[in-house]
Amino acid sequence: MNFELTEEQKLIQQAARDLAEREALLDVIERDEKAEYPYKHVQRMKELGFFGMTVDPKYDGGGMDSLSYVLVLEELSKHDSSLAVILSVHNSLACWGLENFGNEYQKEKYLKPMARGEVIGAFLLSEPEAGSDATHQKTLAEDMGDHYLVNGIKNWITSASTAGYYILIAQTKPELKHKGINAFIVEKDTPGITIGPHENKMGMRSSDTHSVMFTNVKVPKENRIGEEGFGFKFAMKCLEVGRIGIAAQALGIAEGAYMRALKYAKERKAFGTEIANHQAIAFKLADMAVKIETAKLLVYKAATLKDLHQPFGLIGAMAKRYCADIAMEVTTDAVQIHGGYGYVKEYHVERLFREAKLTQIYEGTSEIQRIVISRSILNE
Template structure:
């Protein structure tokens, strides 16, 4: 048992922190105007954060999941929009391609995913299939040497700014979820149109759209895994993705806590610093404890993944807990700031809005409880 970070992990954490500091300059404005962080994503790519877990033989950094969670946490302390772009690209799309793609698919996509020339998007949710991912309505009709895609996907992160889509679609409806496929789709294929930019509550600087497919041709060699592997693929990718989102939620909480701690040491009420009032000091203690718990759950899930042990249960626990405490901690951070917490200048209201999404996407808190309870109950 060892809780020490390696020298490298510390360097990655610090590099992410230094990068995140640069996000702070325009984070409020990008949130207000829902502007995509183009320059920041470019820098994130140059620094290698977009390919940090990809094998060095495909041009990536070859870093472990623990390092990745440290980077995501630091970036999320300042700006979760940038963190979610990084998370979807890394732990859903690049991970999925590297783990389940053929060697040809890896060589074709991963080097450019690693440099950030390609940004990835993951298309699973539909207007009528969110948590119920088995009931995919998007069809991938088998036409011999290619598929023809028709249907609509919802809530797609980076829909407009990505170039590689992984689309989950139904090929054999009679086989239910065993008939689903996962296809690599060029975002600029004829027949793809985007819905309007979603006007979100938080993470407003990441672009989120619905995506419509009308007779989109996809070569057969773009299928990931065997025919019918798509649902299992999506679940595996989401298992990995949850660790990233759990780290993001931990970061949101930690970012709000750090701001609240600083504010409590500067703001006076009734003649002394508010941090010297027990009502505020106890809040800080509880916030810190929750963040530490969440971080430990995230690290354990990452460690299990890095040591090739089953991590589904640990990942779901980390995601559920971190998302829930992110909501609690950011709410308390706003409370500690009082009226200042309710205005944009102090960041914590934005962090509170960002926290809410972590309870919803990549598996709602309720879905995590299903995963956890099923895992507990399957052993008699």
């Protein structure tokens, strides 16, 4: 077992770290407060090739491995997880899904611009009444012969207003239940699409989240991904990959909070000494460090298994569950260590604490991950 990153992985990790520390960190508090989209930083991530970084170079991607990609999400999330979620949805869900299940026509037309970072991708699965239970899709995609006619509402869509292409999951044959679900590529400018107001979120406020309404939207037949009825399986496959990304994001959030708490504990004095010298604080820091190290091993293992083309679903679910939950614990402790300063914005930990909460909810709640894990281990 080799725990050393390659020279190239270290370079990519450093590149993401530099972007986060030298650029994104400078206005992260302001963007969070105003819920402003990070246009400037998204442009920089495009220039650096983070959008589409894992796509095969024959489709204009960066050809990097999953571990490198995980390192990027982790580094960004230490300072600004809004950037990480924009990247994760684009790469893990939109690009990966299309690259693995789209046909050549679809890859040529839609994947290539996404892999070059020219067009951002979004993934439309959740609905007002279909979150964890994704089988009950109410959005209808009726087969009209030469096209599909889509009607319905999608919720909590990351990059809904800034994306150019939507990967849409919708029901075509309700009588077949989840086997009647299809996946489509829909261009955002298609007539009949209405984007709802920006959601006023607790955290990751700099990312762009909306509901999207479809009213008699015509989607060409050739834009269906895979065979008829493949949509649900497609969505689950994409989410399996997405989990690793969100786990990396949660890990980064935890690390961001930990490193700030560690620094603060060595500087702040109480009862005549630095608070790190009090066992109450030192033990907290020790537990935070253990959790982070464990989380890292899980995420890196999941990414490595994916790179080795071995089954990674179970470890990915474990990584997502564990990283999200420890991100919540570690950020809570980081706020506590900072005391009153942890409760104000300048010290970043209250923001990381708010950001951590989302990692337990989206792309499969911690409870859903436990279902995935328990079913998998019980069926072995």
